[in-house]
Amino acid sequence: MEFTIGGQLRVRITPADVGKRVSVRRVCETAPQGATFTDTVGVLTSWDDGVLSITPKSGESVHIPESALVAGKVVPAAPARRRGPAASFEELAPVCARAWQPVESEPLGDWLLRAARGFTRRANSVLPLGDPGVPLDEALGHVRQWYGERDLPAYIQTATGAEGTQELLCAELEERGWRREVTAEVRTAGLAPIGDRDADASRVRLSRDLDETWLSRYQRFETPGPHVLAVLRGGPSVWFASVPGDSPEAAPAAIGRCVVDGRWAGFMAVEVDPAQRRRGLASAVMTALAGKALEEGASAAWLQVETDNEGARALYEGMGFAVHHLYHHFWPA
Incomplete structure (x- = not known):
């Protein structure tokens, strides 16, 4: 990761870059002896009161004081893909959703509330592909009520790590006390x-x-x-x-x-x-x-595998499946 211009480290991001994918280097006081800096790449989700919040593809925000920054820059919206079929998140996300169809559903703007009596979170969570059409807090209140009426926990499925994914929503959910419970990879390959x-x-x-x-x-x-x-x-x-x-x-x-x-x-x-x-x-x-x-x-293949399933991930890697993006399930802790 290169930050230097003429041999000097520079911070080239500002609060105006909120919503963009950035790469930053900061002083790390807890690093092992001899390691002074640590790097973070993700979407800049806020910059308030002297603190930056960056959401990497892991879905969990990192908070960095301005005073710790030594370098920073805006980087491309998604890393270049080296293998696997070309696909946008906007194309692939509905395809994955149609493979786990719920028993009942209800739209909320561009969100879709899904339920299937608790069988698989993928059919019992909100699919937020756009704007809910109401302020976020009102949307979250409706989500809690809708799932509560069905005696189900309220989950929202978000995605990170590709162009058009939902790092901003992840950060907003975290700010409101929602927590990640599951993280999985969506992988793609030629069929x-x-x-x-x-x-x-x-x-x-x-x-x-x-x-x-x-x-x-x-x-x-x-x-x-x-x-x-x-x-x-x-x-x-x-x-x-x-x-x-x-x-x-x-x-x-x-x-x-x-x-x-x-x-x-x-x-x-x-x-x-x-x-x-x-x-x-x-x-x-x-x-x-x-x-x-x-x-x-x-002509193209996809699958989903949880990040802690090392055996399955190794199998799919050997079959040519590459990570396209990650998805997470948030719930109101």
Whole structure:
């Protein structure tokens, strides 16, 4: 990260740059011996009373006194992408949302309130793709009331780390006492290389619907009621994959779900029997699903993986998936 001009560090940002992506260097009094400075890159979300607030892609704001600044500059709105299909956040966010359709929803301006009796936060949170049409505090009050009437916690799903994402909203939520509970990556890749992988997809069974056997491997709920089935079956074009277990009565050795939506194929619910991991079953499931998506005309792939799931992140990295942006769920602590 280069800040020097003629060998000198300079602060080239002002309060007028709030809302822009910046890179700053500051004195770090708590740094290890020999390390004097630390760098922060993110969106400048406020500059008040001598303190800067910067929200990096992690979604958690960093507060920096002006007196600690030694350098700063405005940087491009998003880092250059080196691999994966070109896609804007405005294109990809609705595609991801359509793969986890709620049982009921209600618009609030450009926000969408979604509920599915608590099954998966992605179908039980606000999708804030624009202006709510009312002042933020009024919108948040309506959100709390709407979810409270359904005996659900009020979550708002935000995104960071790409052009057009919601670092400003993250900072405003933090200022009002909302806290992050989950952070996950949205990763993208070309679809054809996944379909062409040297994986044994011959054991994989594909279906337009799921059954009790498939559900026995997908244990992300207490009781698979109608709301769970509605969410899993929802989407523009849905496929389910399974690798049979050792007996007809056994749970599948592996499962997966794919939602095809225009040029995009979303992969989710990829789970493998712990006793059969590291045998290529996850790759086989995704290869088989990718083949179906290619037949339907898709060319790009996406998936979501929580940042603390190191094993899955390593698998997807090896399959060519690169991070596009991060998303977070905030709730009023």
